[in-house]
Amino acid sequence: MSNSHFLRSLAERCKAEFGENCGQLKVIFPNKRAGVYFASYLSELYEKPIWSPMISSFESFVEEQQDKKLADELQLSFILYKAYKQLVPHAESFDAFLPWGEMILKDFNDIDNYLVETKHIFHVIKSQKELDEAFHFLSEEDQKTVQQFWQGFLPEPDKKQSEFIKTWSILDQLYVRFNELLAEQNLTYKGHLFREFCENNQLKDTGAVWFAGFNALTRAEEKIIKECLETGSSDIFWELDRYYFEDEYQEAGLFFREYAKDSILGASVQRDIQDVLNTKDKQIDLISAPLKMGQVMACTQKLEELAASAEGLKDTLVILSEESLLPVLLDKLPEAASQVNITMGWSIAQARAYILFEKMLVLAMNRSKDSQLYLTFKELSDILSFNDFFGLEQEKVDAWQKACLENQRYFFPPEELIELLPRIEAFLNAQTSAQILAAITDFIHESPLDEWAELDRSVAVLLHSTFKRLAKAAEQFQIELEPSSLLRLYKKLGTNLKLPFTGDSDGGLQVMGILETRNLSFKNILILGMNEGSWPRESSQSSFIPYNIRKAFDLPTTEHQDAMQAYLFYRLLHNSDQLWISYNNVTEFNKNGELSRYMQQLEFESDETKVEIKRQSVLTQIAPVPAYSITKTKTAEVMKRLGEYLYDSSSPRKLSPSALNTYIDCKLKFYFNYVERIYEPNEIREDIDPSMLGNLLHRAMEFLYEGQSEMTKELAESLNGKVEAAVKAAFVDQKLNIEDSRQSLGRQMIVFEVIKKFVLDILRTDAASAPFEFVGLESEDFFYDFPIETMEGSTKVSLKGIIDRIDRKGESIRIVDYKSGSDNREFGDLEDLLDAGSTNRNKAVFQLFYYSMLYKENHPDNALPIQPLMYNSRDLSQADFDGQIRQKKGTKGSDRKGGIVMDYRQFEEEYKQTLEHLLTEIFNSSIDFNQTDDLKKCQYCPYVEICRRS
Numbered sequence: 001m002s003n004s005h006f007l008r009s010l011a012e013r014c015k016a017e018f019g020e021n022c023g024q025l026k027v028i029f030p031n032k033r034a035g036v037y038f039a040s041y042l043s044e045l046y047e048k049p050i051w052s053p054m055i056s057s058f059e060s061f062v063e064e065q066q067d068k069k070l071a072d073e074l075q076l077s078f079i080l081y082k083a084y085k086q087l088v089p090h091a092e093s094f095d096a097f098l099p100w101g102e103m104i105l106k107d108f109n110d111i112d113n114y115l116v117e118t119k120h121i122f123h124v125i126k127s128q129k130e131l132d133e134a135f136h137f138l139s140e141e142d143q144k145t146v147q148q149f150w151q152g153f154l155p156e157p158d159k160k161q162s163e164f165i166k167t168w169s170i171l172d173q174l175y176v177r178f179n180e181l182l183a184e185q186n187l188t189y190k191g192h193l194f195r196e197f198c199e200n201n202q203l204k205d206t207g208a209v210w211f212a213g214f215n216a217l218t219r220a221e222e223k224i225i226k227e228c229l230e231t232g233s234s235d236i237f238w239e240l241d242r243y244y245f246e247d248e249y250q251e252a253g254l255f256f257r258e259y260a261k262d263s264i265l266g267a268s269v270q271r272d273i274q275d276v277l278n279t280k281d282k283q284i285d286l287i288s289a290p291l292k293m294g295q296v297m298a299c300t301q302k303l304e305e306l307a308a309s310a311e312g313l314k315d316t317l318v319i320l321s322e323e324s325l326l327p328v329l330l331d332k333l334p335e336a337a338s339q340v341n342i343t344m345g346w347s348i349a350q351a352r353a354y355i356l357f358e359k360m361l362v363l364a365m366n367r368s369k370d371s372q373l374y375l376t377f378k379e380l381s382d383i384l385s386f387n388d389f390f391g392l393e394q395e396k397v398d399a400w401q402k403a404c405l406e407n408q409r410y411f412f413p414p415e416e417l418i419e420l421l422p423r424i425e426a427f428l429n430a431q432t433s434a435q436i437l438a439a440i441t442d443f444i445h446e447s448p449l450d451e452w453a454e455l456d457r458s459v460a461v462l463l464h465s466t467f468k469r470l471a472k473a474a475e476q477f478q479i480e481l482e483p484s485s486l487l488r489l490y491k492k493l494g495t496n497l498k499l500p501f502t503g504d505s506d507g508g509l510q511v512m513g514i515l516e517t518r519n520l521s522f523k524n525i526l527i528l529g530m531n532e533g534s535w536p537r538e539s540s541q542s543s544f545i546p547y548n549i550r551k552a553f554d555l556p557t558t559e560h561q562d563a564m565q566a567y568l569f570y571r572l573l574h575n576s577d578q579l580w581i582s583y584n585n586v587t588e589f590n591k592n593g594e595l596s597r598y599m600q601q602l603e604f605e606s607d608e609t610k611v612e613i614k615r616q617s618v619l620t621q622i623a624p625v626p627a628y629s630i631t632k633t634k635t636a637e638v639m640k641r642l643g644e645y646l647y648d649s650s651s652p653r654k655l656s657p658s659a660l661n662t663y664i665d666c667k668l669k670f671y672f673n674y675v676e677r678i679y680e681p682n683e684i685r686e687d688i689d690p691s692m693l694g695n696l697l698h699r700a701m702e703f704l705y706e707g708q709s710e711m712t713k714e715l716a717e718s719l720n721g722k723v724e725a726a727v728k729a730a731f732v733d734q735k736l737n738i739e740d741s742r743q744s745l746g747r748q749m750i751v752f753e754v755i756k757k758f759v760l761d762i763l764r765t766d767a768a769s770a771p772f773e774f775v776g777l778e779s780e781d782f783f784y785d786f787p788i789e790t791m792e793g794s795t796k797v798s799l800k801g802i803i804d805r806i807d808r809k810g811e812s813i814r815i816v817d818y819k820s821g822s823d824n825r826e827f828g829d830l831e832d833l834l835d836a837g838s839t840n841r842n843k844a845v846f847q848l849f850y851y852s853m854l855y856k857e858n859h860p861d862n863a864l865p866i867q868p869l870m871y872n873s874r875d876l877s878q879a880d881f882d883g884q885i886r887q888k889k890g891t892k893g894s895d896r897k898g899g900i901v902m903d904y905r906q907f908e909e910e911y912k913q914t915l916e917h918l919l920t921e922i923f924n925s926s927i928d929f930n931q932t933d934d935l936k937k938c939q940y941c942p943y944v945e946i947c948r949r950s
Helices: 006-018 032-043 058-063 073-087 094-113 118-125 127-134 140-151 159-165 168-184 190-199 219-229 251-260 266-272 291-307 325-332 352-369 377-384 394-407 414-420 422-429 433-446 454-476 483-496 547-552 558-573 597-604 636-645 657-665 667-675 690-705 713-733 746-769 830-834 843-858 908-922
Strands: 025-029 054-057 208-212 235-237 282-289 316-320 340-347 498-501 509-512 524-528 578-584 611-617 772-776 781-790 793-802 805-809 812-819 866-872
Touching: 006 025, 006 032, 006 208, 025 032, 025 058, 032 054, 054 058, 058 190, 073 094, 073 168, 073 454, 094 168, 094 190, 094 219, 094 483, 118 168, 118 547, 190 219, 208 219, 219 235, 235 266, 251 266, 251 558, 282 291, 282 597, 291 316, 291 325, 291 524, 291 578, 316 325, 325 340, 352 377, 352 422, 352 433, 352 454, 352 483, 377 394, 377 414, 414 422, 422 433, 433 454, 433 483, 454 483, 454 498, 558 597, 597 611, 636 667, 657 667, 657 843, 657 908, 690 713, 690 746, 690 812, 713 746, 781 843, 781 908, 793 843, 812 843, 830 843, 830 908, 843 866, 843 908
Parallel strands: 025 054, 025 208, 208 235, 282 578, 282 611, 316 509, 316 524, 340 509, 524 578, 812 866
Antiparallel strands: 340 498, 772 805, 781 793, 805 812
C-alpha cells in the first residue's frame, strides 16, 4: 500500500479487496477523526450507495465487546477516595487527597494498559520504604552506605512521592478495593477495560479487522492486534518512512524498530516502509518571528498568498502547538479565509460563562464562611459586568454605579444585590457545597440559553452536566466537600475541560492541535509555535512510580512521549507540498526562544535528505522614540478661558493656592485641570489616599472645636473625651463607615487611629499654648483680587482660599494650617517657593503666606501681627512643638537673616512681588503651557497617560 496519502490509499485498498461488500470490514484507527476522513475518501470511489465498513477507535472497539461502562474522571476520583477511606481510618480530606489521587489513577491505568503484574510492581515500589526499616540495626554510617547503593536503582523521592510512601503498605489493597467498588456499579476505566479484555480472552468472532495508522501500542493493544492477526482475516497498516526507521538515533522510529523485530508484526512493518523523505524534493520555509503576534501575522500573510492561488485554502492545514494561539489567530485571519474548520479542544477557562460562575462560587464561598458579611463594590461590580447573563439592562447597572459613586459607597448588604439580581439569591444563601451545586445547576437550567452567545451556551451546558455528575457522585459516595474545595475543583475543571470544536473535513481552512493531525494529510501545512517546550512539549512525569521501575516494567517513560511527538512531526513531511513553520525567537518570562530540536535535527541532516530548509525572519522595527512632549500655546480661545479667573469676567472663577502650586509643579497639568477642566474620574475609594487623609483631619478638628470661642487648659482637658466622636463624625462626613465591621476595611481602622492621634497631638499643643481666642474655623472663603500688569494692560486676578483656623493669642493673629503629611516648617528664599526646580521649594509655606495675605487683605483695619503656624504631622508629636515656621539663615540677599516668622507683614512686600511674577506669567500669552522636566512628579499625576509618561 502506498503511503503517499495514507487514508486515501487505505480507501483504495478497501475497495480493491471488498468491492461493494465493505460492510464486512471493521477499520480501527487511533482516533475517530481519521475515520471521518477515511469514510470521505471511500465515498469518492463509489458511484452508488454501499454499506460502509464499521469505523471505530480502538477504545470503542474494545468497549463494544464488553458490558461495563467507562467511568469519567470525577467518578473515578470519588470511588478511589472511598476505597482509600475504607483502608485508612483517619484519611485526609478529599481536597487534600485529590492531587495525588489523580496520579494514582494514572499509574493504575498505565499498569493495566501494559498488563503489569500488580502485586509485583507494588512490592517493588514500596521497597525503598522497606529498605529504610530493614537496615535499622546498622550504624548511621552503614545505613548511608546502603542507601547510597540503592539510590542508584531507586532515586530519592520528591515531596509528593514522600507523602505517598506513607500509604505504601496499602497500595496493593487500594488497587483491589478500588476495582471492587467499580465492579459493584458495573464501571471500569480504560486501562482495566483493556486488561480484562486481554486476560479473559473476550475477543469474539469479529471477522475482518484492519488496524490502521498506529505508531505506539500499549501491551494490551499489541496483544489484541496480534490475536486478530493470527486469525488470518485481519491486517495492520503502518505509516512510516525509511528516513527515521533505519536511523537508530531517530526518536520517531523508536516503536517501529521494536515492532519490526516482532514475529507477528514484523512483516507488516517491513511491507509498509516508504522512502519519501530521501527521494522526494521538499522545501520548508522556517520563519523566525517575535512572540505569538509576530507568528500569527506572518501566518496570515502566507494564508493570503495561498488563498490567491487556484486551489485556494481547500487543502490547507494550520497546526497550533499551543491552544492559546487559537484566539489570536482567529482574530487576525484574512478575509480570504471565509470558511474555517476548527478541530481541537479549547479550554473553557477563557469563556465568559466560566468566569461568571467562578465569581459566583467565590461569592457563595465567602458567604458560607460568614452569612453576615457585607459585599464590596468590587464584588458587586464584577458580577454586574455580566448583566446580560441575568437579563439586566445596562442602564440599570450604570444608574446603580452612578449612585454608588455619588455616595462613595463601598460596602453593601447582600439584600441589595438580590434586589438587583433576584436569581443570585440561592448563591448568597447557600451554606454547603451541595447547596452551591444545586444553585449553579438551577441557574443554568432556568437561564434563557438561546439568548446567550453560542460559545457561552456550550460552556454552560458542559458545566451543567459536570456539576450534576459532581453532585450525584458526592452524594452517592458520601463525600463532604468544603466550599473552598469545590472552588479549587472548579478551577481544575477549567484547566482540564476542553470545549471540542469539531471541524468539517470538506473544504475550507483546517485548524488543529498536534494530536488531531494523526493519519491526516494536507498539501499545505502551516505550523505555529515550533519551539522547544511546545513541540516537543516538556515531559512532566506525574507519577509515583520511579523512572527506573517504569523502565524495568516497560511502562511508558519520557522517551516514549518524546518518540510519539517526534513521529507526529516527521509524518507531516510525508505528503505535504508546502511546509511553512514559525517559531518564537524571543525569550520572555516562561517562554524560550529556542527552535524545536526536531527542526534543528532535520536542518542538520538536510544534506542527506531531499528536504531544503529556507530560513526567514520577521523583524520588528525598533527605532529610538523621540521624547514625547506636549506644549499648549495660549491661543485666543485659551486666553478667553484664562480670562474667567480675572475679576471682571462675566463667568468668574477663582484660583486657589492648590491651583498655583499645580502651575509651579507642571504648567501642562494646570492647563488640563484649570483651563480645559479635565477632571479625574470619580471612583469608589477603597484606600484612603493622602488627600482623603487631609480631609479627615480637617473635618475632625472642625467638629471638635465647633462652637468654641476660647481655648483654655480646662477646655482642652474636657475635649479629650470627645476626640473619638469628632473623628467618627469626620469619617461619616466623608462617607466612610467604621461603626459596622462588615462595612469597614482594616486599613480604614488604622487610618482612624492615625487621625485620632493627630487630633490628640493638636489638642495637647493647643493646651500648652492656651489661653487663646478662636476667630475662625474653616467657616468661610476668603477672596482677594490681586492686581497685575499684563501685555494687554492692568487687571486683577481673582484668588480664593479656606483657612484651616484663625485664632488670636495675646497681641497676635495666628493663621494655622493643619498638615497630615511630612511637610517641612523651614524655608529659604521666598523666590524659591515658586521655583519648581529648587530643592528648597516649600509648598506648605507658600500656602501659609498665601492664607496670611488673604486674611490681611480682608481685614485692612487689623494692626496686630499675623503669625503663620503649621501643625505638621512630622513634628507634631514633639513635646516642645509650637507650630512656628522658620526661615533658614543664608548668604543669598542681605535681608535674609533667618529665624522664626512672627509677622507675615515682614515678608509681605517680597511675597507679593513673587506672587505677582507668578500670576503675570500665567496670564502672559507668549508663555506656553509645557510639561515638567521632573519625571518623579509624573508618577501619581492623573494625566500621565495623556502625556505618555506612564
